[in-house]
Structures are given as structure tokens and as C-alpha cells.
Amino acid sequence: MADNGNDNTFRALVTRSTGSSYMILSDDDTEREAHIKGNMRIKGIRTTNPVAVGDYVTALTQADGTTWITGIEPRRNYIIRRSTNLSKEAHILAANIDQAALVITLNHPVTSTVFIDRFLATAEAYRVPALLIFNKTDLLTDSEKEQLGELRQLYESLGYRTIAITAIDSNTREQVMPMLTGKVTLLSGNSGVGKSTLLNTVFGKQLTRTGNISAAHDKGMHTTTFSEMYALPSGRVIDTPGIKGFGSVEMTKEEVGHYFREIFEVSRHCRFSNCLHTGEPGCAVLEAVKNGQITFSRFESYLSLLGDGEEEKYR
Numbered sequence: 503m504a505d506n507g508n509d510n511t512f513r514a515l516v517t518r519s520t521g522s523s524y525m526i527l528s529d530d531d532t533e534r535e536a537h538i539k540g541n542m543r544i545k546g547i548r549t550t551n552p553v554a555v556g557d558y559v560t561a562l563t564q565a566d567g568t569t570w571i572t573g574i575e576p577r578r579n580y581i582i583r584r585s586t587n588l589s590k591e592a593h594i595l596a597a598n599i600d601q602a603a604l605v606i607t608l609n610h611p612v613t614s615t616v617f618i619d620r621f622l623a624t625a626e627a628y629r630v631p632a633l634l635i636f637n638k639t640d641l642l643t644d645s646e647k648e649q650l651g652e653l654r655q656l657y658e659s660l661g662y663r664t665i666a667i668t669a670i671d672s673n674t675r676e677q678v679m680p681m682l683t684g685k686v687t688l689l690s691g692n693s694g695v696g697k698s699t700l701l702n703t704v705f706g707k708q709l710t711r712t713g714n715i716s717a718a719h720d721k722g723m724h725t726t727t728f729s730e731m732y733a734l735p736s737g738r739v740i741d742t743p744g745i746k747g748f749g750s751v752e753m754t755k756e757e758v759g760h761y762f763r764e765i766f767e768v769s770r771h772c773r774f775s776n777c778l779h780t781g782e783p784g785c786a787v788l789e790a791v792k793n794g795q796i797t798f799s800r801f802e803s804y805l806s807l808l809g810d811g812e813e814e815k816y817r
């Protein structure tokens with residue numbers, strides 16, 4: 503790319519962030535460590551990390567061999583997570599993504615429908631296409647298999663793509679690859695659901711550490727701390743840290759209903775245009791929940807996001 507006349511300036515893609523430094527991949531396919539100056543900040547957003555995985559940056563290698571990131575290209579989009587310390591600061595998980603995939607397990611560990619719906623609502627808010635990957639199908643009981651079928655049917659009927667896989671099975675590669683080809687995919691999911699295993703299967707080698715589920719709590723252990731990008735023959739996957747909650751976009755109460763497709767659709771028939779569907783007269787959404795046109799679990803998730811306003815916000 504054009505630069506300021508300095509021969510050592512080049513364009514690169516951020517593939518990994520460790521907090522203190524970054525790995526960047528230049529157009530000539532060289533990956534190297536790079537640093538940022540402490541005062542580099544992007545206008546308008548207060549983030550704990552000014553540079554994120556997926557960012558295109560300009561960088562400069564100095565005579566002493568150290569590389570510095572000197573600029574960030576405008577982002578097409580970015581996904582943030584609120585910091586857990588209730589500060590106003592946000593952490594950018596990934597930038598410039600084409601789709602977001604959520605890995606879900608109905609059991610071992612349980613992924614709640616509220617968690618799924620928060621993810622989908624957030625994806626809607628970012629206008630990023632979402633993909634649901636149901637994993638560990640080998641562990642499902644008959645009734646869980648039935649539940650899987652119902653969930654897939656529900657989400658497919660809402661227009662979301664779903665697949666059911668067993669990440670430890672090598673055939674999974676052929677199943678998953680077509681959905682990742684040519685795209686930058688953000689991979690999310692509670693820790694322990696098999697994200698690292700899936701990446702290993704897809705890439706055919708041990709890329710990341712996989713953690714065993716701790717028997718005591720049936721919760722995954724945290725093995726990935728920072729976002730990391732992997733290259734496919736065509737396309738890229740960004741593995742994000744074991745995030746607890748993805749529903750982190752600032753939404754006004756009125757907006758929440760816009761991010762549930764079927765609720766938004768039906769809400770046009772509510773008597774009041776600012777109806778929150780919590781008992782207002784002439785509410786078409788409550789009617790649709792009653793007659794089963796809107797699935798109860800979705801409505802429950804809607805209410806959960808609606809109730810986020812105050813102290814529950816950053817779960």
C-alpha cells in the first residue's frame with residue numbers, strides 16, 4: 503500500500519493478540535511480532551485493546567528489528583465484549599468478520615437457549631450472518647437428540663443456518679469446510695463446547711490446546727485467553743476466548759425486539775408502536791406467544807435481554 507515514503511512501512515493483518523504484543527501477517531505471507539505505542543487510541547471507542555485480531559494495519563520495522571503498528575485501517579465491523587469489571591471499557595474480540603459461528607452443546611456443558619438467543623440478537627445488531635454449530639452429537643441421549651431436532655427446526659425456520667457435528671470425528675472436516683470457505687468466521691461458544699477440537703479437526707493438526715472438562719463442575723477449563731486467527735486454504739477462522747456472554751451491544755429497551763426476527767415481524771401488529779410486549783393492551787407478540795406462533799424459549803430470551811438494563815447487564 504502507499505506509504506509515507508518510508509521503505510520499511512508495510513500493510514499487514516493482525517492474526518493474534520496477546521495483550522502486550524500482536525502477531526501480524528504481511529502481504530508477502532510473513533508473520534512477525536509487532537507492538538503498539540501506548541498512546542495509540544481510536545477516536546470514539548474506549549477499548550482495552552486498540553488493535554484487534556482481524557484488523558488491517560500499517561506497520562514499520564525499525565533498524566533494530568522491532569516492528570511497530572503505526573495505523574489501523576477503518577473497520578468494516580467489529581465485535582466487542584464489555585469488560586467484566588463493569589467499567590465502560592470494551593474489549594474488541596475481532597474485526598472485519600463475514601460471519602459468526604456459535605458452537606453449542608446441549609449437554610457437557612449445557613448451552614442455554616438464552617445464551618444462543620443472546621448470540622443471535624447480537625449478531626443481528628452487528629448485521630453479521632450467524633451460523634449455529636451443534637457439537638458433541640455423539641454424546642446425546644435419545645431425548646436430547648429430539649431436543650436437537652426441535653432446536654434446529656426452530657432456528658432454521660427463523661432463517662439461521664445450523665449444522666450438527668461431532669468435532670472429534672474426522673469426517674467433520676468435510677461437513678464444516680463448505681460453510682467456512684472464502685469467509686472470515688468468528689468462532690464463539692462457551693468454553694468446553696469443543697471450539698479448539700473443531701479447529702484441530704478442520705485444520706487437520708494440533709493447533710491449539712484442548713482442555714478437558716473438569717469433572718467437578720462439568721464446566722470447560724479456560725485454555726484460550728486471547729483471540730487468534732487461523733488461515734484456511736480459502737478463508738479464515740477467528741477463535742475467541744471462552745466468552746461467558748456475547749450479548750454485549752448497547753441496546754435500548756425498544757431495540758431489543760428488533761433483534762429477534764419473529765418478534766420484530768409480529769410486533770408490527772401491536773397496538774402501540776413502542777410496545778415492549780410485557781403486558782400492554784393489544785400486544786400481538788404476547789398473543790403469538792400464547793398461540794405458539796412465537797416459541798416460548800425465544801420470548802423468554804427476549805425478556806432476559808430486556809431485563810438487562812441495570813445490574814444484570816454484564817453477566
Ligand SMILES: Nc1nc2c(ncn2[C@@H]2O[C@H](COP(=O)(O)OP(=O)(O)O)[C@@H](O)[C@H]2O)c(=O)[nH]1
Pocket residue numbers: 637638639640641667668669670671691692693694695696697698699700711712713714715722723725744
Ligand atoms: N465426546 C465428544 N467430546 C468432544 C467433542 N468435541 C470436543 N470434545 C471434548 O470436549 C472437551 C473440550 O473441548 P475443547 O475443544 O477444549 O473446547 P473449547 O473450550 O470450546 O475449545 C475436550 O475434552 C474435547 O475432547 C465431540 O464432538 N464429542
Ligand SMILES: [Mg+2]
Pocket residue numbers: 697698699710711712713725726
Ligand atoms: Mg479452546
Ligand SMILES: [Zn+2]
Pocket residue numbers: 769772773777778779780782784785786787788
Ligand atoms: Zn407488543
